[in-house]
Amino acid sequence: MLFTSEHEQFRTSVRRIVEEEINPYADEWEAAEIFPAHELFPKLGAIGAFGLEYETEYGGGGADHSFTVVLAEELGRADMGGVPMAIAVQAGMATPALARFGSDELKREFLAPTLAGDLVCSIAVSEPGAGSDVAGIRTRAVRDGDDWVINGRKMWITSGTQSDWICLLARTSDEGGYQGMSMIIVPTDTPGFSVGRKLKKMGNNSSDTAELVLDDVRVPVRHTIGEEGRGFQMQMAQFQDERLWICYMAVTGARRAIDRTMEYLHMREAFGKPLMANQYIQYTLSELVAEIDILHGFLHLTAERYVAGEDVTRAATVAKLKSGRLSRQVADACVQFHGGMGYAEDLWVARYFRDCRLGSIGGGADEVMLRIISMLEGMGKR
Template identity: 65%
Template sequence: MARFTAEHQLFRQTVREFVEKEINPYADEWEAAGTFPAHELFRKAGSLGLLGVEYDPAYGGGGADHWYTVVLGEELGRADCGGVPMAINVQTDMATPALAKHGSHELKKAYLEPALRGELVASIAVTEPDAGSDVASIKTTARRDGDEYVISGSKIYITNGTQADFLTLLARTSPEAGYRGMSLIIVPTDRPGFRVARKLRKLGNHSSDTAELVFDDVRVPVTNRIGEEGQGFYLQMEQFQKERLIAVYTALGGLQRAMERTAAYLRERKAFGGPLLGMQYIQYTLAELQVEIESLRQLAYAAAEGVVAGENVTRLATMAKFKAGRLVRRVADTCLQFHGGAGYMEEMWTSRYFRDSRLLGIGGGADEVMLRVLVKTEGLEV
């Protein structure tokens, strides 16, 4: 069981106030617009120290323990939309972990430091039209030409894609070397040859801008590479663990708030001579879902403890990501059902939560990919 200190709880209050003041009042507006002002919001988050809680203070990070990341995710999950928390998570735990851990001092000064202040918006560019869950199949290339890489290809489903100032891009630097021939490269989006091909329309997470990106002989310095050439696949797999954990922590916050809001509605809604919450079937269903949420929480916290201890948490993180992807769908469906006709209306939060929650079982590794990993970790291969 986690032991949150008084300092953790003060940080929790800071994040909750940020969500309630800087996100929730504008959620409807941003959802309708299909985007949110990332630079403006990220600067506010950066000023509160929310964008790099575990990173080196030398570059503007908080130097805190992993439980602060748990708190951050849980509280962002209580936002009135899923898109903005996801965009923040990209900045904190998807596009910057490899840069923070393996990037050169110069690269961190140029990109990580302003990203932690919220002055630069970051994005992670891995998925391609023909390579989603199968990361080893990416085709975007980064050809060496003297002291530069010349990047050609395309990426799709890129969160923060229309607003990003730089991308952490996975590309092939040695096409003949398979997954050992990939590198992670920082690509500024102001370089000639880069363009946003289109902004994508999605089922949910409307406030988050998602894009298809094209690279037409984009030149960047070789010094923009993170780590050694050919190590990109491994560094991205490492980043995926961060991505999956922050997604789970954020899901926990959303799950708990959804249950709280549903119970409050059912307590007030009268039908068949009394409040709906008085019906035994509804009570039992909600009680069972709380058991599932608490099970996920304990699994996630066990993974967090492993992170703090410096252990390999691939197994626990994968289990938690899989369970979270399934559970949010079940909870979202139940909450909508128990709100009846009102729950199906756009004006009710249940409709947005139902749409937004569907992504968790796809993004950051689909449910089936998580199961494939677990087949290996559990020794179930033939």
């Protein structure tokens, strides 16, 4: 992928924010199990991070996907996974459908202030009873005059305790399966909306994750994004952006983890020489570097095809599967070669190990990626 001086300037701006506005607070926010999104997001909004590919009319950058690659790759270098994940939700997981299919009125009211970083948003698809199988969701919106009356529960919602609005997927008709779902914007100050509980997690702790309760929540029907009944299809398209985001961040995160591990191994001595002098360790890390290079190249190729307007569903699925698995391998090697220090909270390694475990679960588990690939390959038909 060819990056111009404009890309490099943008890369520098993102890197500055990561180094000055995020990394110095990593320990504090991880311990608090939340970060101040309403303070951090306007700083990202000021460099255009939330709306790179969206229309300029609503504060977007009108740029192509290559700038998203730069943004996500730089965020992948942060000292924790939680904050980049919440940024990714706001920039590439909760807003693509609104930007593509939302009415002008909805975009002015919700998209524009979100791109500025003044509003924080969440994507609310998963439920206590349905995650991998999105068709199993039970949250229901029933029409009453010009309003939807919504009842249900959403689970694992990133930024759920501090978001101003959620992009909700709900059933709006009795059609079963993949039909009859709609995407609806729900402001979180609407009566009947509440945070059921903030969830305790094994990693990505700086990001707040919540179970949300919708109890007779009434929002205008005009809050529906795009065509009523097409919510599942819009979410599937939105998932593609989400998966690419996850991969771009994972690949630079993995490379940085290897670099930091190499630094440690050059310094740490055992049996009269630096650990890095052991051929076994060199070859193990080299193998992982080679895998990272291949994935990085594949992602840049996929991004180029995306910019050219091609359908990259299959490639995004393959990359999501491989990036989750590779990150886990990298994290395991980093912990192993740090010895006891890899198991301690003093260094970055344990946090990386925990944070990147999510890569094979969130945004569609590895097995869901395998299911999509096997369907695209026509397996199981005969």
